[in-house]
Amino acid sequence: MKTHESASQSVKIAIIGGGVSGATAAVHLGELGIDVALLEKGPGLVNGPPICHLHAGGNLYREISEQQCIELLEQSIASVRLFPHTINKRPTVIAVPHTDTGCPKELLPRLKRITSSYQTLVDQDPKNHVLGDPKQYYRLFEREELELLAGQSQPDTPTSFEQWLIPFAKSVDLDSIKYPVVAVNEYGWSVFRLAASATLTIQQSKCSRLMLNSTLLRAQRKDECWVLTYKDSQGDVKELHAEYLINACGYQTGQVDDSAELPRSRLVEFKAAYVTQWGNGQAQWPEVIFHGERGTLNGMAQLTPYADGVFQLHGMTEDITLFEGGLVSSCYQSSHPKLPEVLTNKLEKGWQPDVVQLRTERAIEHVARYVPSFDSAKVAGKPLYGAQQIPGRDETLRAADVTFENENYARMEVVKGSSALEAASKIIEHWSLVEDYQPENIEQLHPLSMSLTEEQVETLACELAISRGYPKQLAIVIGER
Structure with a gap:
């Protein structure tokens, strides 16, 4: 240097x-x-x-257009190729709880379009084959299949959607979600x-x-x-x-x-995710998204797995990942949106221990609504946090x-x-x-x-x-x- x-x-x-x-x-x-x-x-x-997800297709976001999903797919593939050692190759599971007004099958047209786009990219250049077999980019699971998987033991190295979903099937309250459940090759990304x-x-x-x-x-x-x-x-x-x-x-x-x-x-939004320890880490979990309306008590819950039973949590409520006054816009006088002082202090000085404990416990409770045994999870570190810019309005x-x-x-x-x-x-x-x-x-x-x-x-x-x-x-x- x-x-x-x-x-x-x-x-x-x-x-x-x-x-x-x-x-x-x-x-x-x-x-x-x-x-x-x-x-x-x-x-x-x-x-x-708090980066944790590659967004190779943008399926986490129901509100964005198909075009944005295709752009995220293409960009994610390029990112994997440039930084090949940064990816955690495990699928993401998308579930729609009964508390949400959405229907799981509403995702299917978009999934088919993304799959087609991925296949085209691989046909154009075999080096784009970084998200698994395009013919198996996603897989649907009905309740009966999950109940059968709940009775199986997961191998040390899961290689199929079925094997990855075994801990999900064992631990999730299957009465709390709608069907089918979607598993998709949106991988994790290690910041x-x-x-x-x-x-x-x-x-x-x-x-x-x-x-x-x-x-x-x-x-x-x-x-x-x-x-x-x-x-x-x-x-x-x-x-x-x-x-x-x-x-x-x-x-x-x-x-x-x-x-x-x-x-x-531009806009700027402050967000945080929370680090927890759950169990002994023997099961290999997929990432799990429980959809929900952003900003409400039933906002999306996101469970991201890491090594040895460490999980990162998002909860799209103002008590967890989102914050009151956390989305701000620029003005005529300045291109820099001004966050509230309490959030600026978090960015510049860090978090108070009692706030870390409180918000992490809320995140644990939020996930435990769908994964009951997750209520035994503990705080395992300070939050991952930061402010995200969004150009325009x-x-x-x-x-x-x-x-x-x-x-x-x-x-x-x-x-x-x-x-x-x-x-x-x-x-x-x-x-x-x-x-x-x-x-x-x-x-x-x-x-x-x-x-x-x-x-x-x-x-x-x-x-x-x-x-x-x-x-x-x-x-x-x-x-x-």
């Missing part, structure tokens, strides 16, 4: 923000031989909202292994400069060049000159927009990537992390940075990323999880290998 001793430096591209977007852009640009500097105010990369993969790749790159603990003070356009004034890890004020500027600041994107005097309309938007201004300025406006590589690819094309650019050749374009081993990535990911105050189980590879 390069060191910086002079007060002023110059690069082709400067990236502000080391979340999923900025880290992915730095990986991609550096691998292509473009001189890039990544400024991140924190001590490490990808330390933001810690993603951070580790990006860090290891950037550290090896001769073209990428990783500048951690570096806080941007202002961004100005001078003499056809971007001048970034920042405070480095030693507290010294320095300047970075760049021909192009990428704003990848996540929920703080609006602050750089304000500094650069390039206004943009549509709070249901999930597939978004990048926008441009005419002064060599790009905003990576990623809502779901799987959109980051497509955003980086659009930047390359829009600015004509690489001659004969072929973004579909992911493996060929990323020799450093492809050289990483699963052991390397998992080892660093566990270190990152522990250093950030989380159990290492959140970083361990689970599912099929």
Whole structure:
């Protein structure tokens, strides 16, 4: 990694923000031989909202369009190919409780369309075969099948939908849900292994400069060049000159927009997920989604499995994952939506222990409505939390990537992390940075990323999880290998 001793430096591209977007852009640009500097105010990369799910088809979201689902599918496949050691290969189960007005079969037309799109992508390029057999992208289960599965023992390494659903069938209150139940190959995504993969790749790159603990003070356009004034890890004020500027600041994107005097309309939403320990971890669970109307007492419940019986929980109520005043919009005076002080304090100072305990217990109770024995789960760590930006005014938007201004300025406006590589690819094309650019050749374009081993990535990911105050189980590879 390069060191910086002079007060002023110059690069082709400067990236502000080391979340999923900025880290992915730095990986991609550096691998292509473009001189890039990544400024991140924190001590490490990808330390933001609670990513746990790849969204390879967007089936978790009933409210989004089929087109967004197809975009998420394509983007997710590209993300798996770029970061192959970040995925937990286990299915997601989607159940509709009787408390919800929806019908499980309403998902079928969309599932068929997504399956067809996945098959087309595999036909176009066999390397897109990363979500299992397209002919088995999803499977429906009636109650009678689940009752039979409840009497079976799960193998140590489940390989079929039937085997993955055995613990679901044993533990879920089958009277509480409608049928059929859907199992789909939407895999898990480890935020810690993603951070580790990006860090290891950037550290090896001769073209990428990783500048951690570096806080941007202002961004100005001078003499056809971007001048970034920042405070480095030693507290010294320095300047970075760049021909192009990428704003990848996540929920703080609006602050750089304000500094650069390039206004943009957006929403920001604060969310949290909760870390729990349940049982001895012998069963290999799929991820489970119990649908429900967002923001109500019956809001969606999400049970995400990790190693050794550690589970991450979402509950789409204001008492659990959502927060009163947690969705805010920009205004005429500023492109940066302002969260309530209580939420800003959580982002900047952390959580009070009693609030962690209370909200995690509420999340446990929420899941136990459908999985009764889950009421024995315990708090296993602090919440995973952060604020998510949503460009524009549509709070249901999930597939978004990048926008441009005419002064060599790009905003990576990623809502779901799987959109980051497509955003980086659009930047390359829009600015004509690489001659004969072929973004579909992911493996060929990323020799450093492809050289990483699963052991390397998992080892660093566990270190990152522990250093950030989380159990290492959140970083361990689970599912099929």
